[in-house]
Amino acid sequence: MESIRDKVAIIGMGCCKFGENWDKGPEDMIIEAAYEAYEDAGIEPKDIQAAWLGTVSAHWIGMGGLALAEPLKFQGIPITRVENWCATGHEALRNASFAVACGMYDIAIAVGFEKLKDTGFPGLGVGRGMHPTLEMRRTAPSSFAFVATRYFHKYGLSPEQGKETLAKIAVKNHKNGSMHPKAHFQREITLEQALKAPIIAWPLGLFDCCGNSDGAAVAIITRAELAKKYRDDPIYIKGMGLSQNNMMPHFQPHFDWTGFDVTKNASRQAYEQAGIKDPRKEIDLAVVHDCFTITELIIYEDLGFSPKGKAKEDVDAGTFALDGELPVNTDGGLKCFGHPVGASGLRMSYEIYKQLQGKAGKRQLKNAERGLAHTLGGHPSVSCVMVYGNSTG
Amino acid sequence: MVGIKSYGAYIPVVRLHRDLISSAWGTRSIGGERSVANYDQDSLTMAVEAVLNCVDGEDSEGVGGLFFASTTSPYKEKCCSSIMATVADLSKEIWTSDFGNSLRSGTSAFRSALNAVKSGDRNNVVVTSADCRLGNPRSVDEQTFGDGAAAVLVGDSDVIATIEDAYSVSDDITDVWRTDQDTFVRSxxxxxxxxxxxxxxMKAAISGIMKRQGLTPKDIAKVVLCSPDARSYVGLARGLGFDTKTQVQDPLISTIGNLGAAQSLILLISALEEAKPGDKILLASYGDGSDAFILQVTDAIEGVKEKRSVKDSIGLKMMLSTYPKYLAFRDLVPLPQEFIKLFPSASVMWRTQNWSLRGHGSKCKKCGLVSFPIQRVCFNCQSRDEYEEVRLSDKKGKVYTYSLDSLAGGVEPPTVQTIVESEEGGARLYCLMTDCNPEEVKVGMPVEMTFRRFHREGGFYNYFWKCRPVR
Known part of the structure; x- marks a missing residue:
C-alpha cells in the first residue's frame, strides 16, 4: 500500500464569513470562498479540471453537482458530490486528492458548504429516517452527552468537576475565535458564563455545544511536483485517514462511551502515512471536531495527545491553549465557526494552511510546520484525519 | 372446570389530583385522585402491560386466544389484539379478537372466552380490557374517569377460581354514549x-343468576359491582341484601377512578387478591344490559405466584404537577410545533416486527454475542445468519449512560435518553426512559422494558419499547 504523503499540494484556499448568513444563499457563500481561492492560487476558473462538492443537507441530496456548477458556471468538467456525515468537507478534499495523485487531473477543486439557517429550526434536526421508531428523538447533543456522563462516571469526576473541565475548553476556543474575523462568534466568554448557561442535554449546557451556522470553504489542489509553479509556499498532504464503524454506538455491544474507535483508527492511518510516531511532540497544531466540548476532551485522548483518562490534567495545565504545548482549535473551532457540515473539514484545513504559511494574523503560532485536521461524524460513526506539512520530506 | 388461571392488572403510574382539575375550572372537586395514561400510553399499550403481567410465568406457547375489549381502541379498523399477541411474543396460531363499543365489552370478552374454552374450541384464552375515556373538560366525568387495564387467563386446568355460571340481560337505553363523531362521553x-x-x-342480572344458582346474599363472600361513581353501587348492593361494609368490593373511584370497560376485570382482580379458597364471588357489569357471573375460588389461589397487586399499583404513583399537562397528554391542547424528522413506513414496521414489536435480539451461535436490533452478520465474529432470536423485552437491564435532553421535544421535556445494558448477554439498547423522575436517573440504575406509543406519522400508530425504572 502506497502512502499519499507529498503527492498532493494545496495551492489555494478560500473561506467565506461563517455565521447566520440570512442575506446570503449557498451560491453567495460558494462564490465568496471560491474566488478567494482562485486569487490565492493565482489561477483562473477555467484552469479547474475537475471538482468535488461536499454537502449533506436533504435539499441537495440527489442533485449531483448542480449546487456547485450553477454558481461557479463550471462548463463541461466532471463534478462529483460526496457526503460522509460531518467528515463531508474532508471527504471532498480526500477524493479530489486521489484523482490528482493518480495524475488524471493537474488541478482540482474541493468545495464544501452548508446552509443550515434556511430550515426554520435552530439545531441540526432531531432523529433520522432509518427506522420509524428506532432512533426517535435522538439528537446530536444527547449522543455526546452520553459520552460526558460515562466519562465523568468512569474517571470519578463529580458533575461540577466534569462541567468545569468542559467549560475551560469552551473558554479557550472562544478566546481563539475572538481573533478570527471569519468566525461566527468572535466574543470571549468567562468560565462562569459557560457554567451557568442553560442545559441543552444534561450534562451539556449551551456553551458546550457548537453553533449552527452557514458557511462554505474551498481548496484548490495540484500534484506536489507542480505546486511551486503556482506559489512558493504550498501546503502538502502528509496523510489522510478515514474510518467508519460497523454498528451504531448506541447499540454496539461493549461500547465504552469514553472514546471513539473511528478517531483512533483514522489517526493511526494518517500518522502511519505521515511517519508520525509521537503525535503530541510531532504535531504543531490541530483543528479538531469540537461539536461539543466533551468531544474535544476525548479527541485529545483518541488522537494520542493525552493518555487515556488524563485529558483533564492537560486541560488544567493549558496544554492546548494558543500558547500551550500543542495548540488545538487555534481558530476557535466549531465552537466559534459553528458547524455548516459540508464546510467544516475544509474550514479546519484553511486554518492549518494559513498557520503553516505564517499568515494566521493575531493567532499565528511560531514555527508551525505540521498540522492536523480532524472531523467526526454520525452517531458518531465516521472520522477523517488529515495531516498537512509546509515542506516535503 | 373452566375458570381463571392467572391475572394481571395495570394502572399507569401517573395520577392527577382532582382538586387540580376543579381549581383550574373553579368547580367542585369530588376528591381523591384519578389515574392518567402517560403521554406515551393508550388503551393498547396499557392492555399490553396487563397481558404481560398475566402471562408472566405461564406457558405462553399454550395460549390459544387473546381477546381485547375497550371503548377507546386506538383503531376503528385494525385488530389490536393481533398487535398485542405479537408484542407479548405469543404464537401466530392463536385466535385474536377485539371487542368494543360498550362498557360491558370487558365482560362480553370474558364470557366469550369462557364459552370458547367450555366448547373445547380454544384453551387458555387471555382476556384483556383497557380504557382511557375522555370526559368533557370541566365535567364531573373528567374527574371521575380513570385509565387502566386488566387481564385474566381463562382455561380448564389449574384454575384459581372456577366460573360457575354466567347470566346476561340486554336493554336498550341511551343513557351514556359516544357516537362515531364524539370525542367525549355524553349522557x-x-x-x-x-x-x-x-x-x-344490574338488579335483573344479579337476581337472575342468584336465583338460577339457588344462592342467597349470605352465600357470597364478595360482590364485585361495576360503578359509574363512588356512591351508586352502595344503594344497589344494599337493595340486593348485601352488607355493604363487609361483602362489597371497593370500586376504587377515589384512588384511580372509573376505568370504563376495564372496571369489572380490575375489580375482580382486586377481589381475587384478597380471596380465600371456597369463597364465592359475584361479578356484575353494566352497559345497555348487564353481565353477571358467579365464581368460586379454589385451593390453587394459595399458590398464585407473587404478582404486583392492584393495591401495590395504586401506591406506585407520580403526581402530575398541573392540569394543563393532563390536557397535553390527551392531545386536547395544541403544543408548540415539533421538528422531529420521521419516516413512517408500514412495510418497515412490518418486516422489523421481530425486534420492534416482539423485542427480540440476535444471539450469535458461533461466539454468543447478543445484539439489538437483530443483526444478520455478527458484529463480533462476522458469521452470517448464524444466530438465534432471544427475547430482550422481558429482561431487566442497567443504565450504562444517559442524558436529559431539552432539545428533543416531546410532551414532557426533558427527554430522558439512555443506553441500557441488558442482563441478556450485555446487549445494548438505545432507549427513551419513561415513567421516571429525570432527576433520579443514575448510571447503573436498574430498568425494565415497557411498550409505548411513539407517534402517529403516516396516519397510523407507531409503537416501540422504552425503559423505565424497575417497579
Missing amino acids: WEDRWVLTNGYTKN
Whole structure:
C-alpha cells in the first residue's frame, strides 16, 4: 500500500464569513470562498479540471453537482458530490486528492458548504429516517452527552468537576475565535458564563455545544511536483485517514462511551502515512471536531495527545491553549465557526494552511510546520484525519 | 372446570389530583385522585402491560386466544389484539379478537372466552380490557374517569377460581354514549340514568343468576359491582341484601377512578387478591344490559405466584404537577410545533416486527454475542445468519449512560435518553426512559422494558419499547 504523503499540494484556499448568513444563499457563500481561492492560487476558473462538492443537507441530496456548477458556471468538467456525515468537507478534499495523485487531473477543486439557517429550526434536526421508531428523538447533543456522563462516571469526576473541565475548553476556543474575523462568534466568554448557561442535554449546557451556522470553504489542489509553479509556499498532504464503524454506538455491544474507535483508527492511518510516531511532540497544531466540548476532551485522548483518562490534567495545565504545548482549535473551532457540515473539514484545513504559511494574523503560532485536521461524524460513526506539512520530506 | 388461571392488572403510574382539575375550572372537586395514561400510553399499550403481567410465568406457547375489549381502541379498523399477541411474543396460531363499543365489552370478552374454552374450541384464552375515556373538560366525568387495564387467563386446568355460571340481560337505553363523531362521553339526566339504566339492569342480572344458582346474599363472600361513581353501587348492593361494609368490593373511584370497560376485570382482580379458597364471588357489569357471573375460588389461589397487586399499583404513583399537562397528554391542547424528522413506513414496521414489536435480539451461535436490533452478520465474529432470536423485552437491564435532553421535544421535556445494558448477554439498547423522575436517573440504575406509543406519522400508530425504572 502506497502512502499519499507529498503527492498532493494545496495551492489555494478560500473561506467565506461563517455565521447566520440570512442575506446570503449557498451560491453567495460558494462564490465568496471560491474566488478567494482562485486569487490565492493565482489561477483562473477555467484552469479547474475537475471538482468535488461536499454537502449533506436533504435539499441537495440527489442533485449531483448542480449546487456547485450553477454558481461557479463550471462548463463541461466532471463534478462529483460526496457526503460522509460531518467528515463531508474532508471527504471532498480526500477524493479530489486521489484523482490528482493518480495524475488524471493537474488541478482540482474541493468545495464544501452548508446552509443550515434556511430550515426554520435552530439545531441540526432531531432523529433520522432509518427506522420509524428506532432512533426517535435522538439528537446530536444527547449522543455526546452520553459520552460526558460515562466519562465523568468512569474517571470519578463529580458533575461540577466534569462541567468545569468542559467549560475551560469552551473558554479557550472562544478566546481563539475572538481573533478570527471569519468566525461566527468572535466574543470571549468567562468560565462562569459557560457554567451557568442553560442545559441543552444534561450534562451539556449551551456553551458546550457548537453553533449552527452557514458557511462554505474551498481548496484548490495540484500534484506536489507542480505546486511551486503556482506559489512558493504550498501546503502538502502528509496523510489522510478515514474510518467508519460497523454498528451504531448506541447499540454496539461493549461500547465504552469514553472514546471513539473511528478517531483512533483514522489517526493511526494518517500518522502511519505521515511517519508520525509521537503525535503530541510531532504535531504543531490541530483543528479538531469540537461539536461539543466533551468531544474535544476525548479527541485529545483518541488522537494520542493525552493518555487515556488524563485529558483533564492537560486541560488544567493549558496544554492546548494558543500558547500551550500543542495548540488545538487555534481558530476557535466549531465552537466559534459553528458547524455548516459540508464546510467544516475544509474550514479546519484553511486554518492549518494559513498557520503553516505564517499568515494566521493575531493567532499565528511560531514555527508551525505540521498540522492536523480532524472531523467526526454520525452517531458518531465516521472520522477523517488529515495531516498537512509546509515542506516535503 | 373452566375458570381463571392467572391475572394481571395495570394502572399507569401517573395520577392527577382532582382538586387540580376543579381549581383550574373553579368547580367542585369530588376528591381523591384519578389515574392518567402517560403521554406515551393508550388503551393498547396499557392492555399490553396487563397481558404481560398475566402471562408472566405461564406457558405462553399454550395460549390459544387473546381477546381485547375497550371503548377507546386506538383503531376503528385494525385488530389490536393481533398487535398485542405479537408484542407479548405469543404464537401466530392463536385466535385474536377485539371487542368494543360498550362498557360491558370487558365482560362480553370474558364470557366469550369462557364459552370458547367450555366448547373445547380454544384453551387458555387471555382476556384483556383497557380504557382511557375522555370526559368533557370541566365535567364531573373528567374527574371521575380513570385509565387502566386488566387481564385474566381463562382455561380448564389449574384454575384459581372456577366460573360457575354466567347470566346476561340486554336493554336498550341511551343513557351514556359516544357516537362515531364524539370525542367525549355524553349522557342523559343522571337520575334517570341511575334508576332506569344502571340499577334496574344490574338488579335483573344479579337476581337472575342468584336465583338460577339457588344462592342467597349470605352465600357470597364478595360482590364485585361495576360503578359509574363512588356512591351508586352502595344503594344497589344494599337493595340486593348485601352488607355493604363487609361483602362489597371497593370500586376504587377515589384512588384511580372509573376505568370504563376495564372496571369489572380490575375489580375482580382486586377481589381475587384478597380471596380465600371456597369463597364465592359475584361479578356484575353494566352497559345497555348487564353481565353477571358467579365464581368460586379454589385451593390453587394459595399458590398464585407473587404478582404486583392492584393495591401495590395504586401506591406506585407520580403526581402530575398541573392540569394543563393532563390536557397535553390527551392531545386536547395544541403544543408548540415539533421538528422531529420521521419516516413512517408500514412495510418497515412490518418486516422489523421481530425486534420492534416482539423485542427480540440476535444471539450469535458461533461466539454468543447478543445484539439489538437483530443483526444478520455478527458484529463480533462476522458469521452470517448464524444466530438465534432471544427475547430482550422481558429482561431487566442497567443504565450504562444517559442524558436529559431539552432539545428533543416531546410532551414532557426533558427527554430522558439512555443506553441500557441488558442482563441478556450485555446487549445494548438505545432507549427513551419513561415513567421516571429525570432527576433520579443514575448510571447503573436498574430498568425494565415497557411498550409505548411513539407517534402517529403516516396516519397510523407507531409503537416501540422504552425503559423505565424497575417497579
